[in-house]
Amino acid sequence: MASTVGSVLRLSIFGQSHSPAIGCSLDGLPAGIPIDIAQLERFLERRAPGRSKTATMRREADTPRIIAGITDGHTNGAPFAAMIENGDTRSQDYDELRRIPRPGHADYPAWIKYRNWHDVAGGGHFSGRLTAPLCIVGGIALQALEGMGIHIAAHIAELGPQPYVDSRLNDHSWDEAQTRAILEHQLPCIDEGAAAAMYAAIIEAKNELDSLGGIVECAAYGVPAGVGDPMFDGIENRIARLAFGIPAVKGVEFGAGFGVARLRGSENNDPYRMQEGEVCPTSNNAGGILGGITTGMPIIWRMAVKPTPSIGQKQQSVDLARGCNAELVVRGRHDPCIVPRAVPVAEAACALAVLDALLEDGRFEMPAARELRFSEA
Amino acid sequence: MASTVGSVLRLSIFGQSHSPAIGCSLDGLPAGIPIDIAQLERFLERRAPGRSKTATMRREADTPRIIAGITDGHTNGAPFAAMIENGDTRSQDYDELRRIPRPGHADYPAWIKYRNWHDVAGGGHFSGRLTAPLCIVGGIALQALEGMGIHIAAHIAELGPQPYVDSRLNDHSWDEAQTRAILEHQLPCIDEGAAAAMYAAIIEAKNELDSLGGIVECAAYGVPAGVGDPMFDGIENRIARLAFGIPAVKGVEFGAGFGVARLRGSENNDPYRMQEGEVCPTSNNAGGILGGITTGMPIIWRMAVKPTPSIGQKQQSVDLARGCNAELVVRGRHDPCIVPRAVPVAEAACALAVLDALLEDGRFEMPAARELRFSEA
């Protein structure tokens, strides 16, 4: 397997950067969930390229064509499927791409694995463009979760050489104003000043023919306690398996994350208190997960996104045909920083993981039955 | 699902801290792999408790009883299975454990998920003790990999309040001496001085009825290039899914990991050079993985282990039966720091992930056929 994942909710992603189209299917979605296509398109717009100087100039409409699974504005229980046509592709000297692998890209390992039969155009199936279908199914999952009061938000927690930004997602309860603010800034970041500084850093790197990495933080609010499994299907395992499917992600952490290494048990344990008749941890170092199972607190996680490997500078590589060293300058359009566009992708991955766990536990709130109508006069 | 994982190699873990026994099965292992039980026991000994003042005093023999899958010292193609009897269990006031959840443990989410039917004794299926069967199957996988020249090593990269230790696993090629040194120090750490300082930190925390967390670093040497898959079954996804199955793990990163956030593309990209006729990256920020697929360089990853939640200090909790706040003092034997014992567990998880990917790709080197013998005179 490779591009198929999930337990009860089964996701498949297909397409290459320059194939006729890219697409996805999602099997296992309950029937009767209302789907707002305009809302889905607005969500996809957040990931789409060509919107800002910080992103690639490849302009894609990224309008999804719904193929199956929706009838009369609701999921119909059959597998959902959608596609995006690949329009704005440019041909290039692909033979050189086959011979001289780009550092930091999958070119070299793919050349070995696929014995040189892989599609190299635009990165093939390894392209970041494949996050578009991931966002389509993720956007569907987000709408399914909203129906039971679960909200997911993400933002840029760190970007480039900036000192660590102190704005964090609310780890106690959903802050709707905070979620809205993220979308209004120059980059999807809680703090307006930090957003502006991050933006400037990207432009600076771009002008130097270089690229920047960063950290995306994501939270899921309203997931009831008791969802997920011990060991290999905990919420952490499920989110990590999806998040590491996003190209360029090199680390995933939950709650206090790698910071736990410097905490003592007395500091890291989240004490419980009763609040208005509810059991409530007073801190959330656990990131809302203990033993793989939700505690009822927000699920908080972060993913590290590496700097775009495609940079305009001359780089050292090898010529696989001649068996000698070679220089390489990556041509074409590319993002000086993909972190801003990775923000909705983190939300998509999180939504799919949470919805799958809810379904497997029989905890998803099924929509009511559709009324039987009489067609007679 | 929960305690079952893997694609071609299918792993199941079962047992609770105080059930009659704990065990594991591993389906999909090729036939003909020589298995050295004494070597397996030495591996398990590295995880076993009661060996040091830094670990729980619960003394378990942890001797595996091989149930199935081995004939005449070789895997026979049938599912491997093994068990460890649970000997040294002590009864306790379990009713209190049900009512007053321990902070940082799975008690509260398990109470919700299992509607109070879970086994609370010793942590039940959430106990760190379940890493023993994980090490049994991992130890089998390690021996399978050794047969094709793949070596896996791990050590403590960071522990407690220590400044970050500068000793790192060789990320270019296998350093047998380094691997051996790790096992000879007071704690499994490359640097002897760091090991002693970490040991002292654990004793200090223990005396203060507290606990410490840390970071385990692990490397797989000799995995050929071209193994693994794009998107959801990359080497990163596979290792992460297993590593987050180890209790207390809150973060997983590969290569430069979260550090990529502060690198530029020109710094993070690993340049290629030809070395003795082989394509070789000159650095390994990728941790041996690009696009989910191995590059031929060592696979390098780290996992963050939280401080043991069981501490001797009085903690704030709630009484679930009465619906009011409560104080809690966790009694019984527990590790002031489980990081040292987590080192072989990381190796086990890594071995299982790598072996599964090799098998799925048809890249595992199958042992030769067994000669047919004549029994006649």
Next chain:
Amino acid sequence: MASTVGSVLRLSIFGQSHSPAIGCSLDGLPAGIPIDIAQLERFLERRAPGRSKTATMRREADTPRIIAGITDGHTNGAPFAAMIENGDTRSQDYDELRRIPRPGHADYPAWIKYRNWHDVAGGGHFSGRLTAPLCIVGGIALQALEGMGIHIAAHIAELGPQPYVDSRLNDHSWDEAQTRAILEHQLPCIDEGAAAAMYAAIIEAKNELDSLGGIVECAAYGVPAGVGDPMFDGIENRIARLAFGIPAVKGVEFGAGFGVARLRGSENNDPYRMQEGEVCPTSNNAGGILGGITTGMPIIWRMAVKPTPSIGQKQQSVDLARGCNAELVVRGRHDPCIVPRAVPVAEAACALAVLDALLEDGRFEMPAARELRFSEA
């Protein structure tokens, strides 16, 4: 994979005929299901050998040792696991077994697949003895289903050269008396006379050093309508995948089964009528399944069981070491007919398939929460 199966309910079977023990694990079972071990043992007794002249004389206690997953008489949400020690094993000239494959057994394909490393003793992992752990997990599933009013029954529908027996399981509703009668006859068959005739046929074949096959029919009563999935996870697919995991099964059919080939649509379609306010098909050619989904009528299916390949007659085979033809006489104890012992195995497979589908659909009726007790005075 091989001996692992299931979606939400994940089953693993391990062991060989002559390994120290055989066993199973079952992951995904909800917590709080009351389990009656004595009832489980009575169920296993129906499969156990050595009870009758129609079965092998290998006498196995087949008493399961519960390893994990049960606390205070209820499932605790952790994986269930159990084992049976392998007591009465007899050594034999196994080198001959390796060299001269038994016709009708897996010896020859296993020799190729496992490159001669397989365990040949007693048939290894291919032994019918592995249906004992399948019955353990199946027996657990049966008790889980009983809690929501689902009953499963099976009997011998056809055996040996007998003319087709006209007694059929009630395909409209559960007939408790019929289910009970099956267990009281000389063989598990609805009709007492047929049971006696079948018994005589087996004894006759046995005396001629031969063996007989047959057909087992199975029904699940009380499964609500609307359970299962279209295409590859329909109830038919799920039952078939498990039933073909029972050694010697060569065919599986549902409802009218292969008989549909000679029916017209007007005969095969089951008309609907309202009965006491309920939608009710007036016949059940569908075997309770349309489009992979239950109709609310009993699920009816049959499996064809081949005659035991181990027979006392001289047979033609080959010598794999010498590469020449050879004669073979299978020694040891074996069943002249395994069909009677396959009856509870069919029930076990059916129960596991139905429970898995109910769980995946969120339709299993979860047991109530356990009351929190106060341990104080």
Next chain:
Amino acid sequence: MASTVGSVLRLSIFGQSHSPAIGCSLDGLPAGIPIDIAQLERFLERRAPGRSKTATMRREADTPRIIAGITDGHTNGAPFAAMIENGDTRSQDYDELRRIPRPGHADYPAWIKYRNWHDVAGGGHFSGRLTAPLCIVGGIALQALEGMGIHIAAHIAELGPQPYVDSRLNDHSWDEAQTRAILEHQLPCIDEGAAAAMYAAIIEAKNELDSLGGIVECAAYGVPAGVGDPMFDGIENRIARLAFGIPAVKGVEFGAGFGVARLRGSENNDPYRMQEGEVCPTSNNAGGILGGITTGMPIIWRMAVKPTPSIGQKQQSVDLARGCNAELVVRGRHDPCIVPRAVPVAEAACALAVLDALLEDGRFEMPAARELRFSEA
């Protein structure tokens, strides 16, 4: 799950009878397999409707649009995906279809399962039209297998009230002339006279506003010995799981199948003999499979296909809205017999199952690497 299946080769099917399109993806296909699109279209043509008086008059071009996974005429290692636009759809009074379920169709169980949110138009996701994408991926698998000398053939073994036809697929070795002959007759049947008689029977049933069922027999030639797994992933389990995914299939059997019930062991066991240095069974009651693993003999299996439930006669049903009995006349275009069109679908299912098992066992013969070309002058 529902419409997703496979171990290493992961298949997804999506679409409804009247959705904008139907499609499929196939993940896990090795790179470098030459794919002949014209050959694929000829294969699909065998399943397509509107070709004969025995099939529905719904005329679909059924021309697949390849979306992804193919570059320069070869698989490229990325998931394969393809679609067929749904052109010739006719609107109807769907409200009646929701209220009055058609006997023999999935309408009623789907109404329960999907709480009335399912797409009823043309049968939705339950439509036999979904076998078109199954044939697309099956056709790809067939071409992959041909590259290693594996051929798959199927024909109608029995149809309607005809006496059992004595022509059988060669169960010893591939008979290319026989395979070719099947495609030349009026219906895909080995015997020309039987084909004509079957054709006449279908026309007769059609004129009586009725429909016929039948049995399709399928064989895979050239599969090497030693492929498949014991218990739940044997070749039988894999084929059965896919075959029961074909709408209308109610039974699956292998080799002697249900006939084993009347055979003795001495008759059913296939003796081994050496033939030209090869181990060769002298009969093939096993259908090429013992213990779930191939014997090297042809894999032979049969599936029972029920008569099309859509018939023009008045039928008894119920009105779900009014809760009373109702009469129903199914309008629209439908096949009086789908057995002829099911023949290539059986081949597709068989090819997918065999290819998946070969891949999981590392026994698929990987295509050679593609030569690196120099683009310079």
